[in-house]
Amino acid sequence: MTTQSKRSSTIVRVALPLPLRRTFDYRVDDTMPLPTVGMRVLVPVRQRSLVGVVTAISVEPSVNLAKLRTVIQVIDKMPTIPATLLKILLWAAEYYHHPVGEVLHAAMPSVLRRSRDLMPELPRVFRLTAAGQEALATVPMRARVQRQLLARCHLEHGLEESALREGIAHVHAPLRRLLAQGWITAESAYPLARAARASAIDLDKDQQRAVDAMVAESVRFTPFLLHGVTGSGKTEVYLRAAAAVIARHRQVLVLVPEIALTPQFIARIENTVGGRLVVLHSQMSAGERHRAWWAASAGLADVVLGTRLAVLAPFKALGLVIVDEEHDLSYKQQDGFRYHARDVAVKRAQVAQVPVVLGSATPSLESIANVHRGRYQLLSLPERAGGAQMPRVRLLDLSTMPAAEGLSPPVVKALARRLDRGEQSILYVNRRGFAPVVGCSACGWQGRCGRCDAALTLHRRSGVLRCHHCGGVEPALDHCPQCHGGDVYHVGEGTQRIEEAVQRLFPEARVMRFDSDRIKGGEHMAADLQRVRDGGVDILVGTQLLSKGHDFPAVTLVCVLSADRGLYATDFRSSERLFQQLTQVSGRAGRAQRPGEVLIQTLYPTLPTYEYLTRHDFDGFASAALEERKLASCPPYRRFVLLRAESPHLEMPLGFLRQVRQIGERRLRERRHAGVMLLDAVPSPMERRAGRYRAQLLVSGRGRAALHAFLSVWVSDIEGLRRARTVRWSVDVDPQEMY
Numbered sequence: 001m002t003t004q005s006k007r008s009s010t011i012v013r014v015a016l017p018l019p020l021r022r023t024f025d026y027r028v029d030d031t032m033p034l035p036t037v038g039m040r041v042l043v044p045v046r047q048r049s050l051v052g053v054v055t056a057i058s059v060e061p062s063v064n065l066a067k068l069r070t071v072i073q074v075i076d077k078m079p080t081i082p083a084t085l086l087k088i089l090l091w092a093a094e095y096y097h098h099p100v101g102e103v104l105h106a107a108m109p110s111v112l113r114r115s116r117d118l119m120p121e122l123p124r125v126f127r128l129t130a131a132g133q134e135a136l137a138t139v140p141m142r143a144r145v146q147r148q149l150l151a152r153c154h155l156e157h158g159l160e161e162s163a164l165r166e167g168i169a170h171v172h173a174p175l176r177r178l179l180a181q182g183w184i185t186a187e188s189a190y191p192l193a194r195a196a197r198a199s200a201i202d203l204d205k206d207q208q209r210a211v212d213a214m215v216a217e218s219v220r221f222t223p224f225l226l227h228g229v230t231g232s233g234k235t236e237v238y239l240r241a242a243a244a245v246i247a248r249h250r251q252v253l254v255l256v257p258e259i260a261l262t263p264q265f266i267a268r269i270e271n272t273v274g275g276r277l278v279v280l281h282s283q284m285s286a287g288e289r290h291r292a293w294w295a296a297s298a299g300l301a302d303v304v305l306g307t308r309l310a311v312l313a314p315f316k317a318l319g320l321v322i323v324d325e326e327h328d329l330s331y332k333q334q335d336g337f338r339y340h341a342r343d344v345a346v347k348r349a350q351v352a353q354v355p356v357v358l359g360s361a362t363p364s365l366e367s368i369a370n371v372h373r374g375r376y377q378l379l380s381l382p383e384r385a386g387g388a389q390m391p392r393v394r395l396l397d398l399s400t401m402p403a404a405e406g407l408s409p410p411v412v413k414a415l416a417r418r419l420d421r422g423e424q425s426i427l428y429v430n431r432r433g434f435a436p437v438v439g440c441s442a443c444g445w446q447g448r449c450g451r452c453d454a455a456l457t458l459h460r461r462s463g464v465l466r467c468h469h470c471g472g473v474e475p476a477l478d479h480c481p482q483c484h485g486g487d488v489y490h491v492g493e494g495t496q497r498i499e500e501a502v503q504r505l506f507p508e509a510r511v512m513r514f515d516s517d518r519i520k521g522g523e524h525m526a527a528d529l530q531r532v533r534d535g536g537v538d539i540l541v542g543t544q545l546l547s548k549g550h551d552f553p554a555v556t557l558v559c560v561l562s563a564d565r566g567l568y569a570t571d572f573r574s575s576e577r578l579f580q581q582l583t584q585v586s587g588r589a590g591r592a593q594r595p596g597e598v599l600i601q602t603l604y605p606t607l608p609t610y611e612y613l614t615r616h617d618f619d620g621f622a623s624a625a626l627e628e629r630k631l632a633s634c635p636p637y638r639r640f641v642l643l644r645a646e647s648p649h650l651e652m653p654l655g656f657l658r659q660v661r662q663i664g665e666r667r668l669r670e671r672r673h674a675g676v677m678l679l680d681a682v683p684s685p686m687e688r689r690a691g692r693y694r695a696q697l698l699v700s701g702r703g704r705a706a707l708h709a710f711l712s713v714w715v716s717d718i719e720g721l722r723r724a725r726t727v728r729w730s731v732d733v734d735p736q737e738m739y
Contacts, residue, residue, distance in 0.1 A: 012035060012041070013056040013057075014026055014041060014071075015053050016043070017101045017102055018099060019102065021100065022099075024052070025063065025068055026043050026070065033074050036054070036057070036079060040052065044069050044072060053101070073115065088351055089103050097711050106312065107313075109289045110289075111286050111289075122188040123160045124186045124188055125158040125188075131183055132178070135183050136154060145170065145174040149171070161186075206381045206382065209379070214237075214357060215244045217355050218245065220354075221352075222377060223356050223358070224357045224358065225363055225379065227380050230587020231384040232384055238322045242254070243272065245319040251296070251302060251317050252322065253345070253348070254324065255306065255307070255331070257308075257328035260526065262305060263526040263529075276295075276300060278296060278301040279305050280309060280313055296315055318348070322357045326364065326367060327362055332736040338733070346358075363622075365626055368626065372626075387593075388591055393586060393616070395602055395610055396408050396411070397602070399603050403601065406498055407502075411599055411601070414597065415502070419538055421556075423556040423594065424537065425538070426558045428561065429493060429543065429561050430581070431495065432494055432517050433459045433468075433497075434457070434490065434494050434497045435490035436455060436494060438456060438476075443483035443486055445480050445483065447474070449469065451689075452472070460496060493562065495513050510539070511539045512531070512540050513542065514540050516545065552591070555589055555596070556594050556597065558585055558597075559599045559600075563578070563610075571738045600613070608621075638701065640699070640700050640734065640735055641701075642696055642697070642732040643699065644694065644729065645694070646693060647693055648691060663717050663721075665678060667710065667713055674706045677701070679698040684739060685738070685739055686739060
């Protein structure tokens with residue numbers, strides 16, 4: 001058989017961005033280059049064309065050969081998705097039971113989801129030559145623009161074109177003359193951040209032991225759980241291990257839960273590790289993400305720092321994976337491709353045969369269970385760095401004292417003492433807005449969202465009632481909109497109300513509200529955080545945004561005003577989440593040499609969760625909570641999968657789930673999947689959200705293999721149902737919220 005005849009019969013399997021859990025076969029014409037696995041191709045799909053990724057070549061066709069359509073274009077000359085990353089993504093599609101084409105497209109920058117070049121358009125970087133250095137002193141004063149351009153290049157090792165042109169009008173002709181004279185050079189380059197390493201901070205014995213353990217396991221897959229109390233110097237341990245990896249010309253992936261933490265990490269990485277750094281997160285422009293993604297793939301970046309989507313980036317030579325605040329809920333994608341970045345990170349390290357470090361002051365119970373089972377190696381940092389002491393935690397019993405606008409007398413006195421001493425305080429109120437309950441005492445009307453089963457929250461400064469679930473807005477009125485007579489009352493405290501109360505009590509204090517209503521974008525947040533560190537704020541009033549890894553050396557007081565709210569959640573993880581949140585926000589106090597104090601207002605001071613918190617006894621809390629989970633047959637002792645359905649019509653989600661449950665029960669009888677159970681379909685805890693009715697069905701299993709074998713056949717059955725096209729449904733493996 002000739003080469004041409006072989007080429008004419010080549011078949012490729014392509015993953016397409018369609019909501020179908022399968023791939024599609026296409027013929028490759030012998031007139032076009034033969035693609036390899038991981039390359040993008042443009043293929044016909046009905047009356048349109050889509051960009052897909054080749055997952056296999058020369059396969060046995062899934063349909064009659066004569067029915068196969070032909071690839072329109074082979075876009076790439078080299079794989080967009082390298083083999084190691086493709087292996088991870090195919091595993092993720094299978095594990096999370098999500099359409100493989102959507103998984104592959106989620107991993108790519110939006111630019112590459114179209115027929116665009118893999119290589120991004122790089123900005124030109126200008127540098128001063130030796131001739132330009134000499135010319136800088138002789139250029140006449142009248143050549144003002146040329147002198148400005150040369151001076152800017154003189155001050156920088158390399159200057160991107162946008163920075164070079166900033167604030168200078170009519171720059172094109174002078175720039176062209178400088179290039180022609182050879183006084184400056186221009187080249188396309190990725191402007192990677194690079195910095196010389198600063199002098200190292202001395203590590204204590206526990207930190208050094210942790211670094212040594214990571215370095216010793218640097219050439220094989222070893223999962224570490226770095227459990228360090230707040231302020232124990234976990235970041236310094238990460239960076240020392242990263243520096244050792246970079247010295248061997250390997251790359252490091254660092255995951256953080258929030259965009260707000262990236263500026264803090266960038267500064268620490270540049271000052272401690274050096275090397276070349278790129279950042280990946282959802283607020284980057286399409287071009288910025290494309291360039292960062294490509295720099296990681298080409299091996300130009302030593303460190304890739306990002307939020308959960310960074311775990312899907314390609315690497316040329318991955319050497320270490322770090323997941324900071326590994327317990328954080330932000331690592332779980334809550335819609336679309338519902339992956340957990342922490343778990344995918346562990347799998348990435350396993351495939352690459354490199355260490356992975358999961359760090360937290362309050363590790364997830366799943367990670368603690370993996371330590372108990374011998375799957376993870378525990379590294380402990382039981383003391384705060386630099387000799388700082390853990391803050392003293394006191395419980396304030398609200399059943400025995402008044403609280404005016406959410407502030408009890410001990411809290412007010414503690415705030416006054418810190419203001420007198422020039423120290424900073426945090427008031428933690430995990431609720432945005434002014435008041436969460438709005439109603440009329442005359443007729444009983446309450447402000448409720450018309451699209452959700454939820455109350456509207458008063459945002460007094462903007463004059464609206466806002467739903468925090470769908471974003472719906474209604475005008476705030478002084479009189480009842482139902483009876484038109486009664487005055488409207490406001491119950492409960494949000495960040496806005498506490499901010500106003502504190503400003504009335506302490507008019508001389510510099511108060512900053514720190515919540516998502518006020519802070520828009522990562523740059524705004526970074527500027528506010530720097531203002532706090534620079535001493536420009538006396539009292540911070542904020543939500544859980546304040547609890548995530550921030551270092552405020554001057555904060556000596558943290559007051560938790562509404563701790564009990566976390567007790568009322570319907571999720572079996574509610575006590576774990578409460579303990580984590582309170583421990584994290586408490587950890588902002590007393591991180592430097594001045595002692596810290598934490599005041600927690602509660603109606604239930606004898607609850608075990610609070611008692612463990614006052615003793616800083618995470619191990620005791622984790623042991624008790626794990627025992628409860630075991631008795632209740634909850635994760636990590638059983639695996640959960642949540643099948644969700646929603647529709648604008650009330651009856652459809654429950655009807656659909658009841659039908660698929662019957663199919664699932666029939667499959668269980670046929671195949672006898674050991675330990676797999678289907679619970680009844682029920683309305684979601686918040687049944688109506690954003691105008692859609694929601695229901696859910698919980699699946700649990702003792703073993704991973706049996707559960708996933710059942711899911712594979714069951715989900716395939718569901719996809720084939722006509723009714724599945726009349727509702728919006730999803731599969732959530734290892735759900736983190738049971739909403």
